[in-house]
Amino acid sequence: MGFGDRLATVFDSVGQLCVGIDPHAWLLREWDLPDSAAGAREFGLRVVEATAGRAGIVKPQVAFFERYGSAGFAALEDVLAAARAAGLLVIADAKRGDLGTSVEAYGQAWLAPGGPLECDAMTISAYMGVGSIEAPMRLAEQAGKGLFVLAATSNPEAFEVQTATVARGARAGRSVAASIVGDVVSWNKLHTSGVGGSVGVVLGATVDFSAFGIDLGELAGSPSTPVLAPGFGHQGARYSQLASLYGPAAPHAVVSASRSILQAGPAGVAEAIATQASEVLACRG
Numbered sequence: 001m002g003f004g005d006r007l008a009t010v011f012d013s014v015g016q017l018c019v020g021i022d023p024h025a026w027l028l029r030e031w032d033l034p035d036s037a038a039g040a041r042e043f044g045l046r047v048v049e050a051t052a053g054r055a056g057i058v059k060p061q062v063a064f065f066e067r068y069g070s071a072g073f074a075a076l077e078d079v080l081a082a083a084r085a086a087g088l089l090v091i092a093d094a095k096r097g098d099l100g101t102s103v104e105a106y107g108q109a110w111l112a113p114g115g116p117l118e119c120d121a122m123t124i125s126a127y128m129g130v131g132s133i134e135a136p137m138r139l140a141e142q143a144g145k146g147l148f149v150l151a152a153t154s155n156p157e158a159f160e161v162q163t164a165t166v167a168r169g170a171r172a173g174r175s176v177a178a179s180i181v182g183d184v185v186s187w188n189k190l191h192t193s194g195v196g197g198s199v200g201v202v203l204g205a206t207v208d209f210s211a212f213g214i215d216l217g218e219l220a221g222s223p224s225t226p227v228l229a230p231g232f233g234h235q236g237a238r239y240s241q242l243a244s245l246y247g248p249a250a251p252h253a254v255v256s257a258s259r260s261i262l263q264a265g266p267a268g269v270a271e272a273i274a275t276q277a278s279e280v281l282a283c284r285g
């Protein structure tokens with residue numbers, strides 16, 4: 001089954017909430033864990049345990065493991081394996097990007113079946129051109145994996161670059177973000193046989209999509225294009241805004257929150273996940 005269809009199955013059975021696994025140094029302190037690879041590993045494993053049965057998706061932020069070097073990657077491997085063994089859908093927030101041959105290797109690192117870092121999907125950057133990520137898009141399609149391509153990200157500093165106008169080609173005159181969305185939608189139409197596409201886009205919940213010229217209706221077509229939607233909770237967006245923010249794309253949005261869940265601490269994290277998962281379910285578009 002393709003990634004988009006697997007995602008739809010998870011949405012139907014456990015809902016759209018995605019729990020971020022972001023072991024910030026201050027969170028490790030609050031969880032009474034050391035600021036080390038061992039601390040990040042323990043943190044990740046506890047979040048996985050708390051998520052299983054309450055939500056269906058986790059999104060480990062690779063940067064918080066990478067900062068410990070090889071020991072951090074070993075810790076991340078254990079967290080990824082535990083999450084997949086628990087039946088959770090795992091999105092590696094790795095934000096990789098490069099020219100084609102190098103980005104192909106990134107795709108293999110995170111998506112190839114049997115690899116030590118195998119996930120269900122990863123975030124990827126197409127700011128070197130959507131053509132540069134063709135190899136991981138093909139791998140995702142073949143292996144039943146997913147990609148989320150950065151388009152309009154939740155951080156305010158991205159605005160100038162992502163609203164800049166494309167100068168030439170089929171999407172001349174559109175914003176960089178809208179052009180990426182258009183390319184991803186076209187890719188799914190051409191390459192996906194299921195009801196949901198394997199390649200999605202990152203559209204932050206803090207963003208006014210009209211300022212980017214993004215047509216959210218495009219994402220709801222057939223096949224639909226999944227949306228990774230960070231920005232809820234700590235960054236200010238509320239679950240009650242899901243339908244008004246994403247409109248026709250709301251049913252296809254992976255609703256992601258990290259700090260606003262993790263700050264509940266080890267004793268409260270399971271309840272926080274259960275409560276927030278129900279809140280998202282109640283707002284389902």
Ligand SMILES: O=c1ccn([C@@H]2O[C@H](COP(=O)(O)O)[C@@H](O)[C@H]2O)c(=O)[nH]1
Pocket residue numbers: 020022061093152153154155202203204230231232233234235256257258259260
């Ligand atoms: O546009 C984007 C893309 C990725 N992120 C990542 O999501 C989480 C958000 O954490 P919160 O604590 O819920 O704010 C974090 O790992 C970001 O790197 C994003 O925020 N926006």
